Amino acid sequence: MKKLILALVLFASLTSCKKSEKAEEPKKIAIVVSTLNNPWFVFLAETAAKKAKELGYESKIFDSQNNTALESDHFENAISSGYDAILFNPTDAAGSVANATKAKEAGIPVFCMDREINSTDAATSQILSDSYSACVQLGKLFVDKLGKKGNYVELLGIVSDNNTWNRSKGFHSSVDNYPGLKMVAQQSADFDRNKAMEVMESILQAHPDIDGVFCGNDAMAMGAYQALVAANKADKVKVFGFDGAEDAINSIKEGKLTATAMQFPKIIAETAATYADDYFKGQKDFPKKLPIAVEVVTKENIDKYIAYGKK
Amino acid sequence: MLQKIIKYFLILLFFGLLLYNAVYFKKISEMQVSKIATVFDAKAYAKTYLLEKIPAAKKEAVAVSDLLSAMKKDSKKAFTAFSHFQNEGDMKYFFVKGEGKVTAIDEEFVTLKTASGEEIKLAIQYIFGNTSRDCSGLISIDDFSNTMDLNNVSEEINKLIKAEIVAPFTAKVQKGDSITFLGGIELSQSNPKTDKMEIVPLQLEINSK
Numbered sequence: 001m002k003k004l005i006l007a008l009v010l011f012a013s014l015t016s017c018k019k020s021e022k023a024e025e026p027k028k029i030a031i032v033v034s035t036l037n038n039p040w041f042v043f044l045a046e047t048a049a050k051k052a053k054e055l056g057y058e059s060k061i062f063d064s065q066n067n068t069a070l071e072s073d074h075f076e077n078a079i080s081s082g083y084d085a086i087l088f089n090p091t092d093a094a095g096s097v098a099n100a101t102k103a104k105e106a107g108i109p110v111f112c113m114d115r116e117i118n119s120t121d122a123a124t125s126q127i128l129s130d131s132y133s134a135c136v137q138l139g140k141l142f143v144d145k146l147g148k149k150g151n152y153v154e155l156l157g158i159v160s161d162n163n164t165w166n167r168s169k170g171f172h173s174s175v176d177n178y179p180g181l182k183m184v185a186q187q188s189a190d191f192d193r194n195k196a197m198e199v200m201e202s203i204l205q206a207h208p209d210i211d212g213v214f215c216g217n218d219a220m221a222m223g224a225y226q227a228l229v230a231a232n233k234a235d236k237v238k239v240f241g242f243d244g245a246e247d248a249i250n251s252i253k254e255g256k257l258t259a260t261a262m263q264f265p266k267i268i269a270e271t272a273a274t275y276a277d278d279y280f281k282g283q284k285d286f287p288k289k290l291p292i293a294v295e296v297v298t299k300e301n302i303d304k305y306i307a308y309g310k311k
Numbered sequence: 312m313l314q315k316i317i318k319y320f321l322i323l324l325f326f327g328l329l330l331y332n333a334v335y336f337k338k339i340s341e342m343q344v345s346k347i348a349t350v351f352d353a354k355a356y357a358k359t360y361l362l363e364k365i366p367a368a369k370k371e372a373v374a375v376s377d378l379l380s381a382m383k384k385d386s387k388k389a390f391t392a393f394s395h396f397q398n399e400g401d402m403k404y405f406f407v408k409g410e411g412k413v414t415a416i417d418e419e420f421v422t423l424k425t426a427s428g429e430e431i432k433l434a435i436q437y438i439f440g441n442t443s444r445d446c447s448g449l450i451s452i453d454d455f456s457n458t459m460d461l462n463n464v465s466e467e468i469n470k471l472i473k474a475e476i477v478a479p480f481t482a483k484v485q486k487g488d489s490i491t492f493l494g495g496i497e498l499s500q501s502n503p504k505t506d507k508m509e510i511v512p513l514q515l516e517i518n519s520k
Contacts (some may be wrong), residue, residue: 056334132461174439289458291397
């Protein structure tokens, strides 16, 4: 009997010790990002980590390498390692829902950054760039710069990502009103600079006479521009990107790219980290989807902007 | 003997558990119905919005003359009082109503002169973007499972405006006609160019002379 009481006392003291240790430990935030092979996402992840640190939390960045299976492993790892929140930049609007749901079922809040998942309840909140509205404006500018006529090429991002189609549809909602503008090729280059260069090179062989290129992100715009330089057509063809990445901003200053759309990854990442902090402090009511405005950047207004944001 | 019975029972139990619910039958029609139910019908949503909700919300629209004078007085206050939006960006939208006499008709616009002397341009050719969707404040992003559905609504509303509002109107309208309208306006908050504003028509009526 004495032994049993002793065992119970020992067990109770051990568990209380463990609880107080847990209470003193800083909360941990996992930052799961679609890819770190693109400076824009590196900036997004590092800004989220910096903000989490400022708020007093530990954080770790996980690179999904645009692979939903790897992303799933990261979620399992984050759940089993006792992370308290996940700041999430998904790889796939539909395929990533299961991962966010898994975390939710484990009691871990998920805050999506920039990219969307097709669910209103798997994530606690989704902080998204309003890509469609920005591309409506970018489309209007494209029409003006090309003088309402000419042949053009569109390079799409990852086809399973909603941003790809929101950007493309916004652009076409403006441009398709002008019959003088003819899209001679539309191909995916997966938001990747090298792939965009290869795709653009092959398109130029089939369609050497083009006046404009619309790209779903800046990395692809830079790749397309390189292909145009190699084909000696860079001065004639107007290239449009999307993101507000450093090399694109510099290229607009130098008159290489015509325009981009400035997303605000700092605002997105900091809002996501702040929401996690609010959640830990007891707030449970968040906007399901929070669209962040995107602004068109050209040579005329470039002085207002720096890479990834405003001056 | 008892051991054999237990053994067979355990084997049966094992396979029973393994196969339970592994195969089941459901009518194809039931599967199709559940699949269709999850597909968002942007066209139907747009139709209800434009042809039912917008006319019902007429009293919520600000008179275009009141908006213009409020803008002249204090544009910041006017944006706070009358604009609607989905994001905190520079572009904001206004739900307006008004009437005027047709002074010009061209490919892109029908121009009106209001009783208080303002010149108003109604867009009849290039109708795109989110003005028609966001001006009224009746549609929220939280009502949609993804932003593609929300953006498809804009496209469908704009198509409907062209087909069901603008086309029958342009077939009849003449210089000198008196017009009543409901519409949407997009203005930049940092640089509101009210002299260049275009109204996206949401409802158009030619009043009898």
